[in-house]
Amino acid sequence: MPRYRRLCQLLLAFVLLSTALAKDITNFCKCSCGQNSTIIEMTKFALTHLPHASQPIDVDTLMPKVCMNCTRLLCGIAEPQLCDGAAVDDEIVPLCFQRDSLQDELIIYGFLLLVVGLLAWAAIRNHAKPVIERLWNQYGYTSIGQ
Numbered sequence: 369m370p371r372y373r374r375l376c377q378l379l380l381a382f383v384l385l386s387t388a389l390a391k392d393i394t395n396f397c398k399c400s401c402g403q404n405s406t407i408i409e410m411t412k413f414a415l416t417h418l419p420h421a422s423q424p425i426d427v428d429t430l431m432p433k434v435c436m437n438c439t440r441l442l443c444g445i446a447e448p449q450l451c452d453g454a455a456v457d458d459e460i461v462p463l464c465f466q467r468d469s470l471q472d473e474l475i476i477y478g479f480l481l482l483v484v485g486l487l488a489w490a491a492i493r494n495h496a497k498p499v500i501e502r503l504w505n506q507y508g509y510t511s512i513g514q
């Protein structure tokens with residue numbers, strides 16, 4: 369069944385590609401305090417190049433799920449002035465989010481559609497072929513007969 373093998377290869381390639389793309393998704397930490405807010409890119413490079421950091425951030429202690437390090441503490445270090453001038457009861461609110469890359473999504477959905485389409489075609493192909501042929505023949509004979 370060479371056709372199925374090729375399909376499996378394609379499926380594997382798709383899985384590999386999508387995990388490679390998924391790894392590329394960058395997390396961001398949005399720190400808000402009253403009207404002020406700032407967005408920190410949660411990458412090792414960005415965290416060691418923060419313009420206003422009050423102290424160096426030890427990126428070796430970052431959690432594998434870097435969103436877990438999007439904390440009030442991190443916000444306070446990265447942007448010490450964030451709450452300056454804010455109301456007394458305003459406090460830092462951290463919020464972690466991922467970049468929405470439309471291009472990545474389109475690629476992933478495109479591949480997904482392609483794979484699903486090919487799988488569906490492979491699945492119905494053998495069943496559909498005789499039916500299509502019969503219909504075709506019937507239609508052909510009828511129009512010739514007329």
Ligand SMILES: *[C@@H]1O[C@H](CO)[C@@H](O)[C@H](O)[C@H]1NC(C)=O
Pocket residue numbers: 425426427429430431436437442
């Ligand atoms: C990341 O989070 C872990 C667990 O809470 C903590 O031990 C570590 O110091 C944090 N690292 C940074 C850079 O905030």
Ligand SMILES: *[C@@H]1O[C@H](CO)[C@@H](O)[C@H](O)[C@H]1NC(C)=O
Pocket residue numbers: 401402403404449450451452453454455
């Ligand atoms: C916002 O932050 C700036 C410094 O970045 C500070 O001077 C200002 O007072 C802050 N304002 C509010 C409402 O938090």
